[in-house]
Amino acid sequence: MITFIVVFLIAFGVTFVLTPRVISWSRQLGALDMPVGEAKEIHIQPTPRLGGLAIFPAFVLAVLAAWLLPIGRHDASEAVRTLGLLAGATVIFLLGVWDDLRDLSPAPQFAILIPACAMPIVAGVRLTTVPNPLTGAQIVLPTLVAFLFTLFWIVGAATTVNWIDGLDGLAAGVVAISAGILALRTFWLGQESVALLPLALFACCAGFLVFNRHPARIFLGGGAYLLGYLIGVVSLFGGPKSATLLLVLAVPIIDVAWRIISRLRSHRLPVYGDRGHLHHRLFDLGLSQPRVVLLYYAVAGFFGLLAVALPSAQMKFAALLVTVVVVGLLLDRLSRRA
Numbered sequence: 001m002i003t004f005i006v007v008f009l010i011a012f013g014v015t016f017v018l019t020p021r022v023i024s025w026s027r028q029l030g031a032l033d034m035p036v037g038e039a040k041e042i043h044i045q046p047t048p049r050l051g052g053l054a055i056f057p058a059f060v061l062a063v064l065a066a067w068l069l070p071i072g073r074h075d076a077s078e079a080v081r082t083l084g085l086l087a088g089a090t091v092i093f094l095l096g097v098w099d100d101l102r103d104l105s106p107a108p109q110f111a112i113l114i115p116a117c118a119m120p121i122v123a124g125v126r127l128t129t130v131p132n133p134l135t136g137a138q139i140v141l142p143t144l145v146a147f148l149f150t151l152f153w154i155v156g157a158a159t160t161v162n163w164i165d166g167l168d169g170l171a172a173g174v175v176a177i178s179a180g181i182l183a184l185r186t187f188w189l190g191q192e193s194v195a196l197l198p199l200a201l202f203a204c205c206a207g208f209l210v211f212n213r214h215p216a217r218i219f220l221g222g223g224a225y226l227l228g229y230l231i232g233v234v235s236l237f238g239g240p241k242s243a244t245l246l247l248v249l250a251v252p253i254i255d256v257a258w259r260i261i262s263r264l265r266s267h268r269l270p271v272y273g274d275r276g277h278l279h280h281r282l283f284d285l286g287l288s289q290p291r292v293v294l295l296y297y298a299v300a301g302f303f304g305l306l307a308v309a310l311p312s313a314q315m316k317f318a319a320l321l322v323t324v325v326v327v328g329l330l331l332d333r334l335s336r337r338a
Helices: 002-029 052-068 078-102 106-122 143-163 170-188 192-212 223-234 242-248 250-265 278-284 289-309 313-337
Strands: 129-131 138-140
Touching (some): 002 052, 002 192, 052 078, 052 192, 052 223, 078 106, 078 192, 078 223, 143 170, 143 223, 143 250, 170 192, 170 242, 170 289, 192 223, 242 313, 250 289, 250 313, 278 289, 278 313
16 A cells, blocks of 8 residues: 555655646746637636656656555566557657647647657557447457557547646646546456556546646647557556447547537537637536536545446446446537537
8 A cells, every 4th residue: 555655655745746846947947838829728818838757757656656665566568568659759759749739730640649659659659449238248359450440549548638728727627527536447357556557547647637627737749649648558558448448538538529519510620729629618608618528526425436337348348338428419509509
């Protein structure tokens, strides 16, 4: 138990101590999110956006501590897969800092993001089987299909978290809830060493949220890609827990899919943001930022507990299907109203 406490304290403490310094550095470097009149903007004050600079060192130090502290490890390939995780995280962290300083267009972002997301897959982190939603039997994926499917999963997680980073504390809080659920589920499965990874991510998000909650003193900026990448990869350690993460992030994932379809139907590239996301719609209806964010937290927490409680893949698939229908109808209604 001491290992879990130490890892949590390192991740939370380093993030908590670094974030005020990063706020100061961001102002000195001019790495500020300036309100310039874009439709998707909510904030009205220039705000530092180098959030990844506080989270990445804390996560790495916590993971290194986890390897130095005593805990049982039962997977000989865990070290290699952890190195793959950290290698990809390093590239995405640097990408986020570069984007925060230079405001990159989507093309170079994805040109770097996709190979970085492939690094943990090369190291052995991959979805090799998926459950049949009707029978629960495991379907073994061919090697190439497994590689591509895993790449889609990780890139999708990174993109989803980046796209919901539109209100104070929204993305970091949703990732914190996701990581907390994954840590509990992994621990209950007897995979103590693997549970340290989502625990460290949870603690980093918690330390950052002290300064990122409304009114935010700092934004994630390019760090949103980092959080999405980490939660996507961590969900595949110790046996895939993708169904759990899929339920926790169900509403953001459906929202992202909806925006992609809507932008394509409007003959616009999906990678360029707008004010059509669900959190924007709810805010425009008159809900305050804290209320919208708390609503997202409540939904993520509910589905996280549901994912842990449901005993079979069929029941999780049924819950996901109902969610898709309900959220789809809500988005359609809000779009027509807009």
